[in-house]
Amino acid sequence: MTDERLQALHEHLAETGEQPVERTASRWLGEAEAVAADIAEGDISDDVLTERLTTVDHILSQVDSTADAVADDHVEAAREIVDALLEEQ
Numbered sequence: 001m002t003d004e005r006l007q008a009l010h011e012h013l014a015e016t017g018e019q020p021v022e023r024t025a026s027r028w029l030g031e032a033e034a035v036a037a038d039i040a041e042g043d044i045s046d047d048v049l050t051e052r053l054t055t056v057d058h059i060l061s062q063v064d065s066t067a068d069a070v071a072d073d074h075v076e077a078a079r080e081i082v083d084a085l086l087e088e089q
Contacts, residue, residue: 003040005081009056010040012078019071025063029075032059036078050089057082 013033021029039052060079066072 005085006036006040009078009081009085010036012074012081015074016066016071019066019068019074021066021068021071025066025071028059028062029066029071032056032078035059046089050086053082053086053089057086 010033013029013036016029017026017033035052035056039049039056044052056078060075060082063075066075
């Protein structure tokens with residue numbers, strides 16, 4: 001159902017690691033990427049999925065700017081995916 005979007009979420013967050021992002025943002029994004037990788041690769045229940053998406057949403061809310069336009073675009077795309085998935089839960 002959402003496998004492609006979960007994979008896209010992880011890919012967007014992974015791409016931020018390829019950009020020269022601000023140090024604090026990098027730490028938050030690394031944490032969000034780890035959670036996104038877990039949900040993209042695992043077969044988890046809907047309750048756990050909702051919990052982990054909420055975690056990614058919270059982590060991303062800590063990132064105001066990455067100081068890199070490309071990374072900011074990936075963060076925005078990740079936020080949109082998370083918002084859409086949470087609305088469906």
